[in-house]
Amino acid sequence: MVLNKSVIMLKRPEEYPIPGEHFGLQESEFKPVLKNGDIATRNLALSLDPYMRPRMDAEKSYIDCFKIGEPLIAGGVAEVIESQNPRFPVGTIIEGYVGWELYTHLTEANIQDHRILHGARESSIPLSSYLGVLGMPGMTAYSSLIEVGAPKAGETIFISAAAGAVGQLVGQMAKRLGLRVVGSVGSDEKVEFLLKDLHFDAAFNYKRGNILENLRKAAPEGIDIYYENVGGEQLEAVLEQMNDHGRIVACGMISQYNTKNAYGVRNLLQVVIKRIRFEGFLVEELYAKYGEQFDKEVGSWFANKEIKYVEDVAHGIENAMDAFVGMLKGKNFGKQVVKIADL
Amino acid sequence: MVLNKSVIMLKRPEEYPIPGEHFGLQESEFKPVLKNGDIATRNLALSLDPYMRPRMDAEKSYIDCFKIGEPLIAGGVAEVIESQNPRFPVGTIIEGYVGWELYTHLTEANIQDHRILHGARESSIPLSSYLGVLGMPGMTAYSSLIEVGAPKAGETIFISAAAGAVGQLVGQMAKRLGLRVVGSVGSDEKVEFLLKDLHFDAAFNYKRGNILENLRKAAPEGIDIYYENVGGEQLEAVLEQMNDHGRIVACGMISQYNTKNAYGVRNLLQVVIKRIRFEGFLVEELYAKYGEQFDKEVGSWFANKEIKYVEDVAHGIENAMDAFVGMLKGKNFGKQVVKIADL
Incomplete structure (x- = not known):
């Protein structure tokens, strides 16, 4: 048997x-x-x-x-x-x-x-x-960064959970597109990884110090794209530091999954004031548009060791x-x- | 002098x-x-x-x-x-x-x-x-409903502050486009106005009873577009009742302007889950695209008494x-x- x-x-x-x-x-x-x-x-x-x-x-x-x-x-x-x-x-x-x-x-x-x-x-x-990298998380990073984030060279992207399954790829893809890349993670070891291995421009441990102060230091010129994996406090801080016409790619909110006391975000007025676009997506709905391009580009970057995972x-x-x-x-x-x- | x-x-x-x-x-x-x-x-x-x-x-x-x-x-x-x-x-x-x-x-x-x-x-x-109607509030209603709301006939729109400068026009314009129109206001007299004078399909006084229950009754099939003038509690309730791929036109948040204790919205995870697009705009930035069309259409509707103001x-x-x-x-x-x- x-x-x-x-x-x-x-x-x-x-x-x-x-x-x-x-x-x-x-x-x-x-x-x-x-x-x-x-x-x-x-x-x-x-x-x-x-x-x-x-x-x-x-x-x-x-x-x-x-x-x-x-x-x-x-x-x-x-x-x-x-x-x-x-x-x-x-x-x-x-x-x-x-x-x-x-x-x-x-x-x-x-x-x-x-x-x-x-x-x-x-x-x-x-x-x-x-x-x-060659599956759902890779496709998530690739398609949503382009479709929802609408990245432009010279802009600043901030990624939460930046060493995670999707975050580490979003950061490297954004670097390839000429963006300034900032990430937050939950340990000093991961900060080192972002800076040394993935060549992020700035990174911080969200458990150390005030999040908004960290963000202001890491992205003094403001944030154009927020790749959102975490929600709650980090989202609230980002809204303060976001630039006009900023985009928030709502990929996930892991801080809100395991609690009965969801965090109340108090500054959504910033969405009005700064004309922010805050948008969710479902990777399954983006395969038709980006699937082929993803297989070709990311497959070749990974095979040629141009991106790490x-x-x-x-x-x-x-x-x-x-x-x-x-x-x-x-x-x-x-x-x-x-x-x-x-x- | x-x-x-x-x-x-x-x-x-x-x-x-x-x-x-x-x-x-x-x-x-x-x-x-x-x-x-x-x-x-x-x-x-x-x-x-x-x-x-x-x-x-x-x-x-x-x-x-x-x-x-x-x-x-x-x-x-x-x-x-x-x-x-x-x-x-x-x-x-x-x-x-x-x-x-x-x-x-x-x-x-x-x-x-x-x-x-x-x-x-x-x-x-x-x-x-x-x-x-022929100025900034009219242009606000007209351009943002189309540009940010992306309305489709048969959909349901919910408008807060629906008897206000912008809300009363959004409702009438959405009716012309074949949407089901629901509004909230702050008095029973305004509810009557929406239903009898502007021919909204449903309306309620947000000060009476639970907002989410009112919304469920007024829009049992869910909300496809939320025209947001109020923020806070109403926004939180709408996120619960919104349909997949819903759009939130972030026009204003009057409930958050006059308080030191801004309301914390706890269910933004719905933006991820339902693939919602929550987007601000500035009417000045929409004149180039919609100005001419607005003058022509809304001018003629108003002159012909096809819309009230x-x-x-x-x-x-x-x-x-x-x-x-x-x-x-x-x-x-x-x-x-x-x-x-x-x-």
């Missing part, structure tokens, strides 16, 4: 999710009965991302909630081990949503957007890259929950992935 | 301005010495608008602050009574910034944007219309301060103007 191990949703958290209370590991026999169009996968790597935290809540956001009693869902790289679908023969390496588990039975309806990683077996590119790799499905909570608390260094199995 | 009466800025208010303390009436002799390019005006009507309140503060917003010891500034209709400028001969009726006073000396630098109201003497259109007229410069404070408190019914003199 094939033993599966899955991380199951147990109870909706109000603040940080606790392993064993809100989600937990479950063992079961994996014996899928495939209908026409279905596949079964052996999962190799999972992507853990901040947007998953709102999926734990009862209220649907832009994506369905995780269902109580069922495995959580993550972007993953997987090998097809059984198939009733000619598009995905046995042995194909795919990227797309799978369960937080060793093996997943995916119905035809659930693999519409999965992509085949041609040549992945032979390539020297690590499979986890397809979950980061740091990953924080947890090993084994048993460690996925701790890695996820750690990421929500900012303990990860770079994009959080979980390695499940070798190819 | 010609006696002038002017409303002078005395001291910056922290909350509502108080006549006699923050601004006051001053008499002086009007004997302008005109340089080449200058004019002197006899002021006929003044426009009092919410955006003037931030001009009373020390910090420059998108427009310069009122200077202590000098007359406040307002949009006005005036007659040229002395002129060293061939563009504006004596007798010309003009519209543009003048002082809150009977007579104003305008230097050449200060009349660059003033427009001549050709035919105004003979027209049956009241002069105050050029301060409202209600004004609240105070009489005499002596009553301007009370009228202004009343407007900030929502006591005006329709666009607030001050009639200074007959033509």
Whole structure:
């Protein structure tokens, strides 16, 4: 028999999710009965991302909630081990949503957007890259910076959570476009990383000192684009330091995901006064416009080592929950992935 | 001698301005010495608008602050009574910034944007219309609804301060474009006005009951465009009831102008989740694109009585301060103007 191990949703958290209370590991026999169009996968790597935290809540956001009693869902790289679908023969390496588990039975309806990683077996590119720089976080950074941020050479961009899965790429892409790049992070070590490895123009640890004072020092000429991953206090400070016609790319607000006491932003009048555009987006809605360009440009930058991408790799499905909570608390260094199995 | 009466800025208010303390009436002799390019005006009507309140503060917003010891500034209709400028001969009726006073000396630098109201003497259109439906508030409503709101027939728009100078026009323009129109106001009498006179589809008094419940009842299918004049609590409620890809036209936030305790908006995460675009604008920056179209369309709608415009007229410069404070408190019914003199 094939033993599966899955991380199951147990109870909706109000603040940080606790392993064993809100989600937990479950063992079961994996014996899928495939209908026409279905596949079964052996999962190799999972992507853990901040947007998953709102999926734990009862209220649907832009994506369905995780269902109580069922495995959580993550972007993953997987090998097809059984198939009733000619598009995905046995042995194909795919990227797309799978369960937080060793093996997943995916119905035809659930693999519409999965992509085949041609040549992945032979390539020297690590499979986890397809979950980061060459996957959803990379596409998020690339498409939203252009579409929502409308960057112009000489402008100043400020990025919060700037060493994270998306932030580290936004910074490097903005540098390529001739912007002055400023980032905030949650540790001095990450500040060093931004300045020395990613060549940011300025960076600060938001836990040290007053955020607005830090921002004024780091961006004395004001902020033209705010790449928003954090929300709350940082957003309020940015609004004060923003220039006229500034743009806020509303990618995420991780500071607001794990609290019952959301932060009240008191200076939205700045949106009126400075004619700010503050705008959300959904990466899925930008693939049609930017997908091809992204694959070509970012694929070549990464292959040629023109951009860097740091990953924080947890090993084994048993460690996925701790890695996820750690990421929500900012303990990860770079994009959080979980390695499940070798190819 | 010609006696002038002017409303002078005395001291910056922290909350509502108080006549006699923050601004006051001053008499002086009007004997302008005109340089080449200058004019002197006899002021006929003044426009009092919410955006003037931030001009009373020390910090420059998108427009310069009122200077202590000098007359406040307002949009006005005036007659040229002395002129060293061939563009504006004596007798010309003009519209543009003048002082809150009977007579104003305008230097050449200060009349660059003033427009001549050709035919105004003979027209049956009241002069105050050029301060409202045919002036800046009308242009504000028209250009920002199209440019920022991007309205589509069948959508629902919600307008706060919906009986005000801009709100009453936005509602009628949105109806013409085939939208479902919902408004909030601060009295039951204004609710009646929206429903019976302006044919809004739904309206409520924000002082009665819970705002979010009122919104859910008035816009059960959700809000696609929020025309924002108020800020604070109403904005927070709208974010909950907004549809995906909603737009917020950030025209003003009158609830935040007169308080030291700005309201903290706690649910900006909705901007991310619903891919909302929340955007400010400055009407001056939209004239080039929409000015001609506005003059033609809105001029003809108003002349043909296809749109209504209600004004609240105070009489005499002596009553301007009370009228202004009343407007900030929502006591005006329709666009607030001050009639200074007959033509």
